[in-house]
Amino acid sequence: MAEYEAIRYETPAPGVARIVMARPEARNAQDLTMTYEIDAAFARAGRDDAIKCVILAGDDPHFSSGHDLRGKAGKTIHDFEQISHWGAFDAGGAEGRLAREMEIYLGVSKRWRDFPKPTIAAVQGKCIAGGLMLAWVCDLILASDDAQFRDPVIDLGACGVEWFAHPWELGWRKAKELLFTADWFSAEEARQFGMVNQVIPRAELADKAVELAARIATKPAFALKATKLAVNQMQDAAGFQNGMNTVFAWHQLCHAHNMQMFNMAVDPSGLAPSVKGRTDARLEKKG
Ligand code: ZN
Numbered sequence: 001m002a003e004y005e006a007i008r009y010e011t012p013a014p015g016v017a018r019i020v021m022a023r024p025e026a027r028n029a030q031d032l033t034m035t036y037e038i039d040a041a042f043a044r045a046g047r048d049d050a051i052k053c054v055i056l057a058g059d060d061p062h063f064s065s066g067h068d069l070r071g072k073a074g075k076t077i078h079d080f081e082q083i084s085h086w087g088a089f090d091a092g093g094a095e096g097r098l099a100r101e102m103e104i105y106l107g108v109s110k111r112w113r114d115f116p117k118p119t120i121a122a123v124q125g126k127c128i129a130g131g132l133m134l135a136w137v138c139d140l141i142l143a144s145d146d147a148q149f150r151d152p153v154i155d156l157g158a159c160g161v162e163w164f165a166h167p168w169e170l171g172w173r174k175a176k177e178l179l180f181t182a183d184w185f186s187a188e189e190a191r192q193f194g195m196v197n198q199v200i201p202r203a204e205l206a207d208k209a210v211e212l213a214a215r216i217a218t219k220p221a222f223a224l225k226a227t228k229l230a231v232n233q234m235q236d237a238a239g240f241q242n243g244m245n246t247v248f249a250w251h252q253l254c255h256a257h258n259m260q261m262f263n264m265a266v267d268p269s270g271l272a273p274s275v276k277g278r279t280d281a282r283l284e285k286k287g
Pocket of ligand 1: 162251255
């Protein structure tokens with residue numbers, strides 16, 4: 001049976017698969033291994049006709065701290081079977097970074113959002129930046145009462161994460177406020193925005209997610225697919241995908257700007273002190 005390094009694949013109830021991010025020591029930061037394993041797990045659940053609903057969860061204490069930019073054990077994108085046909089991952093200038101982010105961020109987010117069976121994110125603890133993307137691509141979001149959300153990438157000189165669903169998830173004005181300030185928002189606030197379906201006591205989150213998924217899994221499979229895609233396509237007709245593609249270019253422009261200004265893809269003034277120390281040393285060497 002295929003096994004995984006960064007996730008677990010479970011079947012906690014009839015008709016239900018659960019993909020569990022299992023890097024709690026790294027607060028479930030999403031590295032390349034996790035990205036490709038989540039994609040493989042969705043493929044497995046998609047091809048298994050017995051599975052009708054998929055839960056995406058993370059081992060305690062936190063759902064996801066976002067993208068892990070370090071890469072595990074020196075692995076590069078070439079160590080994995082690539083999903084897109086874009087290529088040019090090692091190209092210079094803006095080209096290589098755009099290619100990589102199209103593959104591992106925008107591309108997989110689109111695939112998982114349009115995965116043709118209902119999906120439920122079960123979110124506890126902190127859900128930051130790239131972690132939001134993981135929750136947002138799911139159809140339903142159940143959050144523990146102590147869940148906290150935040151996209152702080154403006155501090156790193158970028159206009160939000162690569163999957164720019166903020167205006168759709170938070171509402172136009174709240175999206176601006178929370179992007180400009182990089183402030184945290186709570187599970188209850190997220191529920192009020194319409195981003196979170198239900199707020200659940202933390203101890204009950206996992207069971208409630210399975211219960212809901214199992215109920216959904218009793219419905220006719222084809223009607224579930226049709227219903228999901230009907231809503232997604234209505235959202236696309238309202239501009240969702242087009243907007244996402246356009247804003248991805250702004251995100252890449254921010255990276256390119258930072259490369260020109262600081263010789264790195266992010267503005268170093270927003271980095272954590274530990275990371276910044278290493279970065280400053282590197283910049284001094286280059287300078
Ligand atoms: Zn980026």
